[in-house]
Amino acid sequence: MKCGDGVKAASEACDDGNTVSGDGCDSACAVESGSNCQNTGVQAFFTRRGRTDCTQVSSITAPSLASSTSQPVLSVPGRYRMHYVSGAVSYSSGVNWYPGILGVNVDAGAGVQRFSLGIDSPTVPPSATRDEAMTLGFPLLRDFDAGTGEVRLALIGTECGLGSNSDTTVTYRVDALSICQRIPAITSPSSGGLSGPSIGGTASPGATVHVYIDGGTTPACTATADASGHWTCTLSGIAAGTHSAVVTSTLVSATETAPAINFTLDLTPPAAPVITGPKPDSVLATSTPALSGTADPGSLVTVREGSTVLCTTTANDSGKWSCTPSTPLADGPHTVTATASNAAGSTSPVSNSVTFTTDTQAPDTTISHGPDSRTEDNAAAFGYVSNENGVRYECSLDGTAYAPCKDAYDVKPGEHTLRVRAVDAAGNVDATPAVYTWTVEDTRAFAGGGCSAAPASSWLALLGLLGLRRRNRR
Structure with missing residues (x-):
């Protein structure tokens, strides 16, 4: 026996079936700091005869086995490794030898899993002789979780009634693997700290987490640790005040418990913040507008558009706050709201909503009509259009400063030039004004x-x- 073979020897503190460090059981089969390992100690051998013990199934790769094939020795929920030991069976009167085909049904807690070992591996084709089949059988192994403990196992075939199987024996072994996991912890709140109803911490990824308050036996909340090992849940039925909390985490049948912490539960949420800027229905020429308002002093304000967080900031001692979106907003209308949270993690009601429009694109300007290029008429009438609605027009005649445009200009004989630029509601100015040149002839x-x-x-x-x-x- 050696470290990593899935068989926990007396000299090993754990054996989870590998020699990888960082998973709770290190490369030398020692328990890593901050983790703990449990092993049910189950070790069982299963020997079956090819003809006498053949169980008829309709599917070799996903067999459905009767309850009579249940194995009491595997009734303890746990994590197991099944692997080939010895023997082979011919399924066609002395040809097509396999290392025995054992079918397994196991309830992992989320439905019955069905698999077989001895034929479904692409590395194990039918062999011409018993010895060849045995040689190919030695690498065969399969790990599985037994959530409820009922494991059904049988030597299987699809034509057991023909009696063409050799009555030779095969042996497989099932060993309990060590279940190692991170010792769970409550990190929010810290011990002696202040908390709202939301509580969180760390555990092994995928572990089921229960939080118990004041020695209770019913969880006050339950969560599942995510892929990074973090979890959060919301306490239910707990009054404000000082409490103790204990967290447990469970993988398959192994449960680890963290030391208790004391904390104070504050259920009074802060008041809803108020958004005062931008002004409702305003049009802004920036994609990162200043979002501002008031909230309870010291509260953490989070501004959102729908479910997207735009920015967070802390209200100052006067209750004022301001922040800009961390990601530029697209041009168009936007509706934002805000919430505030206090040191206990309690969250306020949602603020008023404010809708505004961002417009960072300058308009384009066109002179729709003007006088003839050469004319004897001193009066010149013009028309102006833009690709945006709601713009205003500024004009510069013969190099003068831009001013609001006129519908017509009265000029003296000679050459004249009118430049026209549109200015939109956001204040964006056309940087390339439209230009019109004409000459009034001297009469x-x-x-x-x-x-x-x-x-x-x-x-x-x-x-x-x-x-x-x-x-x-x-």
Whole structure:
């Protein structure tokens, strides 16, 4: 016998079937610090004859066995290892030898598990001789948990009635493995500390945890340790005040108990916090807006959008708090609420809800219409559009400062340029304004050595008079 074979020798403190450290039983089969190991001490040999003891089943790999095959020696709930010892059986009159096919039904506490050993391994094909089958049988083993203790075991076949099996014997052995687990602990609250109804701690992953208060025999709460070994549960039926607590953890049939701690249960939750910022229905140009409000001084405030935690912070001595989302918010509407928890872990009712919109995208601006590129009209009418609704427009004419846009501009003759930018409700400004350039033509008339401005009709009259004068000279 050696460490890791699944058989706990007298010289070993534990043997969980491996030589891996960190699982409670180390590579030398010694119990690791902070853990404990239990072993039921069951060791049993099962010898069956291929023809005399053949039990008819319809499925070799998932056999269903009758209650008459129950093994009283395996009635103790525990963790077991079944492995091949010796012998072989021919299932076809001297050919197709196997290391015996034993079927097993075991109740692991969550339904009956059915498996067989001796044929379902891909490394064990039918052998031509008994000796070959035995050689291939030695690596065969299977670990299983027996939750209620009833284990049914039989040598099985699908054609027992034909009598073609050899009446040779096979032997398998079942040993109890050490069940090692972390000694459980209550970490929240600490001993002598303050707690709300939620209590938590550590245990082996998958262990069933029970918390008992003031020496009671009925659990005040129950939990299952998660994959990292943490658990939490909520105390039920316990009055506020000072209490003692004991936690136990159970894997299969092995239960470990932690030392008792004393704590004070505070069932008075803090008042619901109030969210004061952002203002309801506001539009913000940032994806990480400041979320602020009031709460009980010193309470831990958690702000959520639905079930997603946006940020946490602690209210100051004046009861004020503020935080920003740890992950930027997507553009669009958001509705947030907050809760507060005190040192005892009691949680407040939910705060008021506040809905606001984040908009970090600047609008785009287009000039929908304007004057002709060349015109004699001093009055220039414009129209403006944007890809966002609810924007306002700012204009700069010929390089002047931006100001609210006009529907029309009255300008002097010459070239002019109008720049237009949209500003949305969040204050985002179009960084690439729309530009429109046009020219107002000069319509002034020239006469003699001087010049005077005249309407277009006056120029036509002058041209007519010049024509008459030319004709008269002829």
